[in-house]
Amino acid sequence: MKELSPFLPGNWLVEGSNLGLFVCDDKVASIQQHRDGGLHDFALIVQDFRIEYGEPATTIVTFPVGPTWISNIDVRFTSPSGESVNVQLSSTDEKLGIHLNFFNANMQCTTETKP
Numbered sequence: 001m002k003e004l005s006p007f008l009p010g011n012w013l014v015e016g017s018n019l020g021l022f023v024c025d026d027k028v029a030s031i032q033q034h035r036d037g038g039l040h041d042f043a044l045i046v047q048d049f050r051i052e053y054g055e056p057a058t059t060i061v062t063f064p065v066g067p068t069w070i071s072n073i074d075v076r077f078t079s080p081s082g083e084s085v086n087v088q089l090s091s092t093d094e095k096l097g098i099h100l101n102f103f104n105a106n107m108q109c110t111t112e113t114k115p
Helices: 039-053
Strands: 011-014 019-024 027-035 057-065 068-078 083-092 095-104
Antiparallel strands (some): 027 095
């Protein structure tokens, strides 16, 4: 485990993997995963989660940061129990990446902690 940044308490990288953790109140509050892939891969992931969770909430944004354009498609699935998954297709300067975040929307964090 490696701390992501001293400025982001509770955020950890699992070394040797594509996983990250957010830890608060001595519990894992969320698990993040980065995957390489493009639109087709993103669509397959979203399709699988639609079968499990139903229709998602979707947000699409694009904006410049200096000379670089950033575009995101964010898809959020939530179950009645609060189990949630965010799936994001991100394009930064035309480089694609897929990010997943698994968390419980009902969990309240008061203190970020070490795993």
